[in-house]
Amino acid sequence: MEPMTTVLLAAVPYVADKVGGHLVKDAYERVKGYIKNKMGRDHQVIQAIQAVEAKPDSEGRKLTLNEEVVQAQLHQDKELLQLVESLHHALSQGGVTFNNTTINVGTANHSVVGQNVTIHR
Numbered sequence: 001m002e003p004m005t006t007v008l009l010a011a012v013p014y015v016a017d018k019v020g021g022h023l024v025k026d027a028y029e030r031v032k033g034y035i036k037n038k039m040g041r042d043h044q045v046i047q048a049i050q051a052v053e054a055k056p057d058s059e060g061r062k063l064t065l066n067e068e069v070v071q072a073q074l075h076q077d078k079e080l081l082q083l084v085e086s087l088h089h090a091l092s093q094g095g096v097t098f099n100n101t102t103i104n105v106g107t108a109n110h111s112v113v114g115q116n117v118t119i120h121r
Contacts, residue, residue: 004075005066007088008049010096012056024094027087034083035074044068 001009011028032049039045048065055061074080092098 001062001066002069002075004081004084005062005069006098007084007091008065008069009052009056009062010091010098011087012052014091014094014096015053023090024087027083027090031080031083031087034080038077038080039072043072045072045074 008028008031011024011031014024015028032046035043035049036046045065045068048061048068051061052058052065069075088098
């Protein structure tokens with residue numbers, strides 16, 4: 001899974017359950033807002049993000065989001081990568097641990113299977 005997608009997926013439960021405080025929510029909204037401004041409000045990446053927000057435990061929706069992020073080549077946008085790096089930092093401060101197989105989201109009952117998360121500039 002693309003590291004950018006993994007970070008987004010890790011943030012969804014924080015934003016939905018309001019357990020991550022304003023730092024995670026604000027960083028997530030900046031990422032999402034940037035993508036909306038760059039790609040358009042109705043772009044498939046935004047639709048995929050909204051689908052995951054509606055059903056965060058759906059493996060199919062997670063895979064679709066990853067596919068859309070990769071297809072849109074968002075990992076090549078340096079400004080977006082900086083925003084995702086800020087979200088990654090906020091998540092880390094909020095108790096999310098990133099390793100080779102699982103992202104454990106604090107005390108919430110969510111886990112996201114993914115790769116080691118590394119944001120490259």
